[in-house]
Amino acid sequence: MAKVKYYYDSETLSYRKIKRKKATTLKYAAVFLTAAALFAFLMVFIASQYIESPKERQMARELQNMELQYELLNKRTDDAFAALENVEERDNAIYRLYFEANPIPTEQRRAGFGGINRYKKYEGFDNSKLIAESNKRLDILEKAVVVQSKSLDEIAKLAEDKEKFLEAIPAIQPISNENMTRMASGYGYRTDPFTKVRKFHYGMDFTAPRGTPIYASGDGVITRADSQSTGYGNHIRIDHGYGYISLYAHLYKYNVKVNQRVKRGDLIGFVGSTGRSEAPHLHYEVFKDGERINPINFYYGNLSAEEYDILLKKASLENQSLD
Incomplete structure (x- = not known):
């Protein structure tokens, strides 16, 4: 009141x-x-x-959860970068080095994106920096994976070429040791069996009975199987590619035809004594880029270390050749 x-x-x-x-x-x-x-x-x-309202509390929880998810995403990105760096290191230090390919520089692997700001759409938020940085790292990771993927494709191609190269090199003795009487003459200065004059012998002579099998020393294509080359008699030439050609002379007969593709170890002919030859034997030569080189350096494919050492000693003797 x-x-x-x-x-x-x-x-x-x-x-x-x-x-x-x-x-x-x-x-x-x-x-x-x-x-x-x-x-x-x-x-x-x-x-x-x-005092937070229920809606604000809900939004705060969602924001906190989003920040946690971005932190976890960054952790997973770190792990992915670590795994990728391991592959990149092996790629540069082992694979590309082995196949004689230039290493890929880090600047190229980790290159960003120039031009306009591609992360502008993330600006204006409370966590803009976190969101933009996470997306930037993911973009760099994605690009690095693409670079590495292309590098591995290149390595696979180089490996395939290397395999073909190793198969093509004339790397085995063209006559097996079981069928060979002896290694009569090697590469270097030898006495000519007809003129008795000392001259350079450009191949290796393997004595063996007439009809002894002769094998292709590497993969390639038969370019000649005739007797139209002076002194060689019946002879075969195989183009192995990569600048290598092998020649097999004084044959009794052929087992191949011109343009036929052969594999290392295929039977291509038989020992004879045609052309300028003193006795049944195989005269074998190897050409690299048009120059005749010592075939002794190419027998690692089917000889043991002991057999190769014996052959090397015999080939170094300056004796009389058979052609």
């Missing part, structure tokens, strides 16, 4: 009620309402700053 206020009237010598003017009442009411509104606003402001 509102208090009633009085004042003393000296003229009437009595107390009279104080009557409040309507304007004053309205003024007090306005002040009260304003104060109440300000208080309510203040409470709402404080609540908004320090």
